[in-house]
Amino acid sequence: MDKKEIKKRIDRLKKLIEKHRDLYHTYDRSEISDAAFDTLKNELEELENKYPDLITPDSPTQKVGGRPLKKFGKIVHKNPMLSLNDAFSEEEMKKWEEKMENYLKDKVKGGFYAELKMDGLAVELIYKNGILEKGVTRGDGKIGEDITDNLKTIKDIPLKIEKDRKINKEELLVRGEVYMTKAEFERVNKEQEKNGWKTYANPRNVAAGSLRQLDPKITASRKLSFYAYGFGEDIGLENHKEEHEFLRKIGFPVEENDEEVKDLSEAIKFRNKWEKKREKLSYEVDGVVIRVNRNDIFERLGFVGKAPRGGIAYKFSPKEATTKVKNIRVQIGRTGILTPVADLKPVEVAGVIITHATLHNFDEIKRLGVKIGDTVVVSRAGDVIPKITNVLKELREGKEKEFKMPNVCPVDGSKVEKDGVYFKCSNKKCGARHREELQHFVARGAFDLRGLGPKIIDRFLDEGMIADAADIFLLKQGDIEILEGFGKKSADNIISEIAEKKEITLPRFLYALSIPQVGEETAHVIAEQLARKLKIEREKLKVNDILREMQKFSLEELQEIKDVGPKVAKDVYDWFQEKNNEELLKKLEKNGVEIKAEKKEINLKLEGKIFVLTGGLEKMSREEAKEKIRKLGGDVSESVSKKTDYVVIGKEAGSKKEKAKELGVKMIREEEFLEMLK
Numbered sequence: 001m002d003k004k005e006i007k008k009r010i011d012r013l014k015k016l017i018e019k020h021r022d023l024y025h026t027y028d029r030s031e032i033s034d035a036a037f038d039t040l041k042n043e044l045e046e047l048e049n050k051y052p053d054l055i056t057p058d059s060p061t062q063k064v065g066g067r068p069l070k071k072f073g074k075i076v077h078k079n080p081m082l083s084l085n086d087a088f089s090e091e092e093m094k095k096w097e098e099k100m101e102n103y104l105k106d107k108v109k110g111g112f113y114a115e116l117k118m119d120g121l122a123v124e125l126i127y128k129n130g131i132l133e134k135g136v137t138r139g140d141g142k143i144g145e146d147i148t149d150n151l152k153t154i155k156d157i158p159l160k161i162e163k164d165r166k167i168n169k170e171e172l173l174v175r176g177e178v179y180m181t182k183a184e185f186e187r188v189n190k191e192q193e194k195n196g197w198k199t200y201a202n203p204r205n206v207a208a209g210s211l212r213q214l215d216p217k218i219t220a221s222r223k224l225s226f227y228a229y230g231f232g233e234d235i236g237l238e239n240h241k242e243e244h245e246f247l248r249k250i251g252f253p254v255e256e257n258d259e260e261v262k263d264l265s266e267a268i269k270f271r272n273k274w275e276k277k278r279e280k281l282s283y284e285v286d287g288v289v290i291r292v293n294r295n296d297i298f299e300r301l302g303f304v305g306k307a308p309r310g311g312i313a314y315k316f317s318p319k320e321a322t323t324k325v326k327n328i329r330v331q332i333g334r335t336g337i338l339t340p341v342a343d344l345k346p347v348e349v350a351g352v353i354i355t356h357a358t359l360h361n362f363d364e365i366k367r368l369g370v371k372i373g374d375t376v377v378v379s380r381a382g383d384v385i386p387k388i389t390n391v392l393k394e395l396r397e398g399k400e401k402e403f404k405m406p407n408v409c410p411v412d413g414s415k416v417e418k419d420g421v422y423f424k425c426s427n428k429k430c431g432a433r434h435r436e437e438l439q440h441f442v443a444r445g446a447f448d449l450r451g452l453g454p455k456i457i458d459r460f461l462d463e464g465m466i467a468d469a470a471d472i473f474l475l476k477q478g479d480i481e482i483l484e485g486f487g488k489k490s491a492d493n494i495i496s497e498i499a500e501k502k503e504i505t506l507p508r509f510l511y512a513l514s515i516p517q518v519g520e521e522t523a524h525v526i527a528e529q530l531a532r533k534l535k536i537e538r539e540k541l542k543v544n545d546i547l548r549e550m551q552k553f554s555l556e557e558l559q560e561i562k563d564v565g566p567k568v569a570k571d572v573y574d575w576f577q578e579k580n581n582e583e584l585l586k587k588l589e590k591n592g593v594e595i596k597a598e599k600k601e602i603n604l605k606l607e608g609k610i611f612v613l614t615g616g617l618e619k620m621s622r623e624e625a626k627e628k629i630r631k632l633g634g635d636v637s638e639s640v641s642k643k644t645d646y647v648v649i650g651k652e653a654g655s656k657k658e659k660a661k662e663l664g665v666k667m668i669r670e671e672e673f674l675e676m677l678k
């Protein structure tokens with residue numbers, strides 16, 4: 001993007017962020033999740049950091065909160081209710097500590113206090129002589145709304161607090177979070193549904209909506225909860241831990257998983273632990289709050305901009321993020337149904353990198369209105385695969401392209417037919433055969449990708465992760481990790497296996513392609529002919545070289561290759577002339593597949609000798625035996641003929657042994673054979 005385009009993007013982002021911020025803060029509505037909102041804000045912040053001259057005073061990054069609504073009375077906070085700065089990575093946490101140390105010219109003594117960050121609404125409760133007098137929203141941080149009557153309906157909020165001998169203040173400002181439990185949220189939404197009303201997007205939305213009802217009875221009909229987390233001013237305690245203890249003592253509920261942590265690495269551990277356990281909590285949390293424990297140091301650290309320097313919200317990886325649709329391609333299912341899949345600019349969602357999302361069918365594309373080049377919201381809950389939930393049309397640049405369902409099948413070029421909401425390849429065998437070919441591609445003798453069994457290939461196809469063999473080499477750990485039944489480790493294993501097997505010998509490569517009638521033996525003889533033609537001396541060959549040379553072979557030339565009959569030659573010839581196959585080979589090259597030259601050992605003592613193997617060998621597999629023979633210059637044939645030099649007799653040798661006797665071909669046992677290989 002050039003500067004002009006960047007400015008355009010910034011302007012669009014600002015407008016969109018303003019719109020959602022206004023909806024959220026002023027009308028308690030949200031059309032996109034907080035996480036998606038955050039990624040938009042982050043993108044804006046990043047652009048502004050890179051181009052500070054493009055920051056304007058009206059940028060959403062320069063403001064907090066929303067405007068108070070007119071319907072409630074206004075109350076000025078004694079001390080502003082500020083929000084914390086966010087951190088999204090360990091690196092940002094380390095920077096935060098560094099900044100504090102630079103400011104203090106010292107280490108942060110006394111450790112930190114860690115607590116879960118409730119996903120609710122911050123309020124301030126004003127107690128006069130132990131009696132709840134006022135309850136106020138955060139509002140814009142300086143001025144909030146008087147929602148006392150509504151807050152009084154919440155059971156967790158004490159109307160009267162116990163007297164304490166040590167700390168006996170006439171006025172006590174208690175701050176905390178009003179939230180709704182997941183169970184209550186479900187109950188409310190079920191009721192909404194039953195009444196035919198709109199359901200809510202998340203518990204916080206309902207909590208916010210309920211709190212700001214003009215009629216407290218409505219608030220009371222929804223069970224809201226409250227956790228206290230601090231005070232609106234210094235009450236003379238030494239550290240934040242004592243403040244939490246004091247809150248509990250005088251009768252406030254405090255989130256019970258709070259913990260004193262001795263240093264930053266402990267704080268990070270605390271966050272990572274709860275990121276994994278968050279689903280098990282009965283309420284939504286979107287991160288943890290880490291605060292300098294000692295109050296004197298916290299005070300000394302003061303403020304940076306609008307946020308206290310001594311505290312930070314270390315957020316969990318968002319379950320939603322925004323990213324761009326790079327391309328929409330189609331993928332064929334077992335029954336021949338074509339499924340559009342969106343290739344995404346890699347983005348982190350719920351802790352893993354996502355690179356694509358299935359779009360299910362053509363109607364889904366129409367419903368979302370998604371185009372190639374669009375900025376979209378991708379979301380993922382729990383172990384579910386990612387999906388596009390929203391298209392941010394406001395961010396369009398005019399270069400976006402409509403997706404068109406292809407007229408012909410991307411796999412075999414057959415005509416595409418419409419079948420209800422689905423599009424199908426008119427060749428009924430296409431889908432199933434495509435699967436078999438992919439399974440063959442990764443099997444032993446071919447690419448030999450261990451850990452990628454037929455079931456996994458099926459799964460990857462179903463999830464839209466791969467459409468053809470070449471896509472396998474683009475898989476990312478995150479794509480696999482998020483599938484149920486896979487973890488970080490198994491994903492990691494698959495990815496490193498794929499990376500390792502990107503280099504393949506020519507015969508194996510030809511065998512992997514599922515060319516009709518080309519089994520391992522035929523692949524070998526063709527490879528040899530090709531190697532001679534190409535004079536393979538180089539360490540590595542390009543897939544494109546193979547393609548070019550194979551296309552140069554005439555039908556007659558192919559027929560001349562030893563053991564290749566006219567039928568096989570025709571199939572091979574046709575395969576390499578087919579456009580889809582040509583594209584697949586080009587894609588394999590592009591995705592990093594390389595042909596390594598099989599280094600023939602200098603010792604070619606079996607040169608020209610033809611072997612036939614029969615029965616089971618004890619010391620090695622049949623595959624290994626074939627490979628060893630070839631390495632020493634020998635050849636392996638499937639059937640015994642007069643040309644055969646040796647028949648290796650293994651355990652339970654079959655009819656080949658009889659044939660060898662009949663023709664008088666030399667038979668050797670395994671021990672003799674092993675001796676020959678030495």
Ligand SMILES: [Zn+2]
Pocket residue numbers: 409410411412413414425426427430431
């Ligand atoms: Zn097809």
